[in-house]
Amino acid sequence: MSNSVLLGIGETKTMSATPTTTSHAAAESGARKGEPPQVSFDVFRVLRDDGTLDPATDPKLADEHVVDLYRSMVRTRVIDERLVVLQRQGRIGFHIGSLGEEATIIGSAAAARPQDWIFPCYREFGALLLRGMPLQRYVDNMFGNANDPVRGRQMPDHYTGRQYKFGSVSSPIGTQITQAVGFAWAAKMKKDDLATLTYFGEGATSSNEFHCGMNFAAVFKAPTIFLCRNNGWAISVPASKQSASDTFAEKAIAYGMRGVRCDGNDLFAVYATVRDAIARAAAGEGPTLVELLTYRLSGHSTSDDPKAYRKEQEVEGWKLKDPVVRMRAYLQKKGLWSEQKQAQVEEETDAALKACVKAAEETPAPSLESMFDDVFAEMPWHLREQRDELLKGPRAKGHH
Numbered sequence: 001m002s003n004s005v006l007l008g009i010g011e012t013k014t015m016s017a018t019p020t021t022t023s024h025a026a027a028e029s030g031a032r033k034g035e036p037p038q039v040s041f042d043v044f045r046v047l048r049d050d051g052t053l054d055p056a057t058d059p060k061l062a063d064e065h066v067v068d069l070y071r072s073m074v075r076t077r078v079i080d081e082r083l084v085v086l087q088r089q090g091r092i093g094f095h096i097g098s099l100g101e102e103a104t105i106i107g108s109a110a111a112a113r114p115q116d117w118i119f120p121c122y123r124e125f126g127a128l129l130l131r132g133m134p135l136q137r138y139v140d141n142m143f144g145n146a147n148d149p150v151r152g153r154q155m156p157d158h159y160t161g162r163q164y165k166f167g168s169v170s171s172p173i174g175t176q177i178t179q180a181v182g183f184a185w186a187a188k189m190k191k192d193d194l195a196t197l198t199y200f201g202e203g204a205t206s207s208n209e210f211h212c213g214m215n216f217a218a219v220f221k222a223p224t225i226f227l228c229r230n231n232g233w234a235i236s237v238p239a240s241k242q243s244a245s246d247t248f249a250e251k252a253i254a255y256g257m258r259g260v261r262c263d264g265n266d267l268f269a270v271y272a273t274v275r276d277a278i279a280r281a282a283a284g285e286g287p288t289l290v291e292l293l294t295y296r297l298s299g300h301s302t303s304d305d306p307k308a309y310r311k312e313q314e315v316e317g318w319k320l321k322d323p324v325v326r327m328r329a330y331l332q333k334k335g336l337w338s339e340q341k342q343a344q345v346e347e348e349t350d351a352a353l354k355a356c357v358k359a360a361e362e363t364p365a366p367s368l369e370s371m372f373d374d375v376f377a378e379m380p381w382h383l384r385e386q387r388d389e390l391l392k393g394p395r396a397k398g399h400h
């Protein structure tokens with residue numbers, strides 16, 4: 001049997017695998033030996049091209065909720081664009097954003113319950129802000145100042161927030177996947193009603209951690225939702241060179257877990273898919289791998305120039321499927337949004353960001369001795385000695 005599937009980079013391939021094709025709603029989790037796990041190769045969608053919702057799949061969110069989520073998407077985009085400018089001005093060292101991937105991040109984080117934990121990759125600052133992290137703290141992290149939650153010890157965009165049930169960004173690809181699974185498994189043993197959501201790009205499916213996490217979670221039915229943002233590129237490596245599989249969702253088959261493909265530029269589809277996956281995980285039905293088809297409209301980060309390896313034409317094609325533009329068209333059609341509201345949210349975000357940047361630039365760097373904190377509950381003698389020695393030296397007196 002062959003099946004035609006849409007890939008994240010806009011091409012259509014013929015599948016050679018013989019999966020059980022099920023509708024999203026009918027898909028069931030897990031697999032017993034001898035039975036194939038349930039994996040849907042249809043791309044799940046709610047928001048149609050004409051800007052209306054498919055009544056068969058509509059998650060039926062309240063209008064005010066949808067407007068709020070759209071506002072979050074716009075804020076995320078405005079912050080992204082302004083941070084790139086700040087980096088170009090030399091005021092921050094680095095930014096890695098989510099341009100074009102806002103629906104994958106906001107839609108999924110919004111579907112999480114308050115008790116669920118998020119283990120991010122590095123593009124999910126929108127999820128952290130949605131969880132309640134003040135914009136000021138995020139901006140402090142961009143500057144690595146004394147108010148930075150990670151106290152200047154990491155690069156910009158390496159945030160964390162225990163009070164927001166948000167794990168730490170780690171640079172090595174895939175680190176968060178095993179963390180999310182371990183956390184979920186521990187919660188399951190303690191009978192805590194929570195699930196974990198972990199984000200990663202399709203490039204991370206080639207990591208050891210993806211294998212370890214997927215295998216462990218499926219065997220032990222850990223309540224983890226694996227959110228693979230298939231944005232077409234892992235820096236300069238296209239998705240077609242990342243794996244010989246036709247889809248990333250089908251990797252779920254080998255591990256014996258449920259796999260779903262979803263239009264990642266459709267906020268409603270992402271929300272419904274993740275809400276459904278969390279409900280199954282919470283009911284003890286195990287993990288789900290969700291392949292979110294989207295596109296990285298920007299460079300990999302401010303350190304990258306994508307013109308060196310991809311065609312502008314490809315980017316232009318994806319701009320037509322821009323998740324922010326699609327949501328705005330939907331809301332305007334329903335009379336829930338206007339030019340004026342758009343200008344207002346953009347201006348407010350801009351002004352809030354400017355104020356946060358000003359405050360962050362006026363905040364001193366973390367104190368030199370703070371590097372000795374947060375490792376031991378009680379500082380051992382040799383670290384105390386090193387700290388005291390350091391503070392006697394000339395560096396402690398000047399700017400560092």
Ligand SMILES: Cc1ncc(C[n+]2csc(CCOP(=O)(O)OP(=O)(O)O)c2C)c(N)n1
Pocket residue numbers: 121123171172173200201202203204205229231233234235296300
């Ligand atoms: C173990 C490891 N290898 C290589 C890198 C360098 N690196 C940083 S991001 C990246 C690409 C990741 O692509 P993907 O997982 O698709 O995520 P995306 O950036 O597209 O969201 C690579 C190779 C790294 N950070 N860690």
